[in-house]
Amino acid sequence: MLYIAEEKKKLGNDQYKAQNYPSALKLYSDAISLCPDSAAYYGNRAACYMMLLNYNSALTDARHAIRLDPSFEKAYVRVAKCCLALGDIIGTEQAVKTVAELDSQSTALSSEQQAVQKLRQLETTIQSNYDSQAYRNVVFYLDSALKLAPACLRYRLLKAECLAYLGRCDEALDLAVGVMKLDSNSADAIYVRGLCLYYTDNLEKGILHFERALQLDPDHHKSKKMRSKCKQLKEMKENGNMLFKSGRYREAHVVYTDALKIDEHNKDINSKLLYNRALVNTRISALREAVADCNRVLELNAQYLKALLLRARCHGDLEKFEEAVADYETALQLEKTPEIKRLLRDAKFALKKSKRKDYYKILGIARNATEDEIKKAYRKKALVHHPDRHAGSSLEVRQDEEIKFKEVGEAYAILSDARKKQRYDSGQDIEEQEQADFDPNQMFRSFFQFGGGGGRNASFNFEY
Numbered sequence: 001m002l003y004i005a006e007e008k009k010k011l012g013n014d015q016y017k018a019q020n021y022p023s024a025l026k027l028y029s030d031a032i033s034l035c036p037d038s039a040a041y042y043g044n045r046a047a048c049y050m051m052l053l054n055y056n057s058a059l060t061d062a063r064h065a066i067r068l069d070p071s072f073e074k075a076y077v078r079v080a081k082c083c084l085a086l087g088d089i090i091g092t093e094q095a096v097k098t099v100a101e102l103d104s105q106s107t108a109l110s111s112e113q114q115a116v117q118k119l120r121q122l123e124t125t126i127q128s129n130y131d132s133q134a135y136r137n138v139v140f141y142l143d144s145a146l147k148l149a150p151a152c153l154r155y156r157l158l159k160a161e162c163l164a165y166l167g168r169c170d171e172a173l174d175l176a177v178g179v180m181k182l183d184s185n186s187a188d189a190i191y192v193r194g195l196c197l198y199y200t201d202n203l204e205k206g207i208l209h210f211e212r213a214l215q216l217d218p219d220h221h222k223s224k225k226m227r228s229k230c231k232q233l234k235e236m237k238e239n240g241n242m243l244f245k246s247g248r249y250r251e252a253h254v255v256y257t258d259a260l261k262i263d264e265h266n267k268d269i270n271s272k273l274l275y276n277r278a279l280v281n282t283r284i285s286a287l288r289e290a291v292a293d294c295n296r297v298l299e300l301n302a303q304y305l306k307a308l309l310l311r312a313r314c315h316g317d318l319e320k321f322e323e324a325v326a327d328y329e330t331a332l333q334l335e336k337t338p339e340i341k342r343l344l345r346d347a348k349f350a351l352k353k354s355k356r357k358d359y360y361k362i363l364g365i366a367r368n369a370t371e372d373e374i375k376k377a378y379r380k381k382a383l384v385h386h387p388d389r390h391a392g393s394s395l396e397v398r399q400d401e402e403i404k405f406k407e408v409g410e411a412y413a414i415l416s417d418a419r420k421k422q423r424y425d426s427g428q429d430i431e432e433q434e435q436a437d438f439d440p441n442q443m444f445r446s447f448f449q450f451g452g453g454g455g456r457n458a459s460f461n462f463e464y
Contacts, residue, residue, distance in 0.1 A: 004034055006031075008027050009041060025052070055085045059078075062082060077108045080112050081112060087119070122145045122148075135166050138158070153188075157189060164199050169196040172192060172196050188220075191226070195226065198226060199265075229262060236259040237259060240259060256276050257277065267300045267301065274294075274297045274300075278294050288318070291311055294314070312324045331344075367425070374412065385401050386405055412447075
């Protein structure tokens with residue numbers, strides 16, 4: 001039996017040297033079956049497992065070899081290498097120490113000794129950054145740690161957790177799924193999957209994953225904390241939506257505001273809460289606050305079309321037409337729909353109209369003012385701004401009043417003419433020639449001489 005086992009080992013060595021590790025593994029296993037008390041056979045198979053990156057099986061074989069032969073130095077070397085790859089700092093240090101005790105001149109583990117010291121330093125740095133929620137730094141240092149300990153599931157899952165906090169949920173999920181292929185009952189991996197669901201606004205499934213993690217590990221405090229936070233957010237979000245739909249806007253505003261305080265890292269949910277609060281603000285005529293909320297939404301997610309359209313609408317209502325046009329143009333780049341094209345046309349038209357003189361505002365009347373109201377308004381404003389009334393004023397005041405007097409006359413000339421008024425109201429341009437030929441003094445004289453001011457020979461007195 002020993003002879004056959006040795007032959008199997010030799011054949012295994014040949015396959016190992018040829019880098020046919022699966023074949024070598026089978027031959028070493030055959031040798032172990034024939035001679036299960038040989039430390040060397042377990043040592044060889046441990047080496048083969050290491051080449052296949054199966055460090056857990058390699059570690060099991062190496063430790064079994066040590067139990068069979070406590071002075072087997074190569075087995076300790078393999079234990080150290082496996083522990084390092086798996087991120088077991090204490091196990092690595094103990095193995096390094098034992099090799100030094102067996103052979104004080106040995107340099108077999110000099111690189112592992114340096115690596116484990118660096119790994120210990122990295123762990124301290126990682127923990128410090130994690131505690132201060134500097135998750136980008138944690139990911140950076142974990143990448144360095146994983147170069148030294150590539151099979152450390154703990155490092156992979158901590159990296160996945162931090163990636164989830166940073167909103168990189170696809171990467172986090174890939175890491176968690178990879179770990180679950182190796183250990184389907186990993187509470188930490190299931191927790192990370194729940195975290196990804198939570199950060200992509202899938203609260204219901206997130207809660208289920210946190211509960212599953214707690215079934216596997218009742219003391220998993222992170223899952224307890226996240227399950228509670230998840231339930232709280234879900235309840236507040238639903239409550240806020242219910243209040244909004246029922247028209248209780250101020251109560252909804254309070255709920256959305258409180259919900260935003262729960263987790264500043266959840267960009268997906270917070271962007272929706274901010275958008276909902278912006279809608280509430282439009283209902284309570286807090287348009288500037290609505291714009292501020294939309295600004296925050298778009299800082300979190302520049303592709304949030306609804307927030308962009310709502311901000312554009314608010315800008316329009318606030319008569320910030322250039323901002324409205326800019327938002328609609330950006331929205332059209334995101335989604336080319338007939339509705340957005342129409343909104344952009346309307347905003348450009350409103351911008352064009354806003355750059356014209358507002359004749360209704362100049363006369364101080366509403367847009368639905370009657371012909372008689374237009375006449376009365378002109379009479380009043382013309383008397384207020386007539387140059388004769390300000391003859392004794394400073395040059396600056398006289399010039400300012402002359403401009404206003406002319407504007408009042410222009411306004412009346414347009415709004416008292418049915419054809420021009422219709423064109424003005426519809427946003428059409430009034431020909432420049434018509435405006436250039438306008439004489440406000442002639443308009444004033446005609447108005448007061450031919451009935452507009454109270455009769456052909458009507459006189460008037462300024463009220464100083």
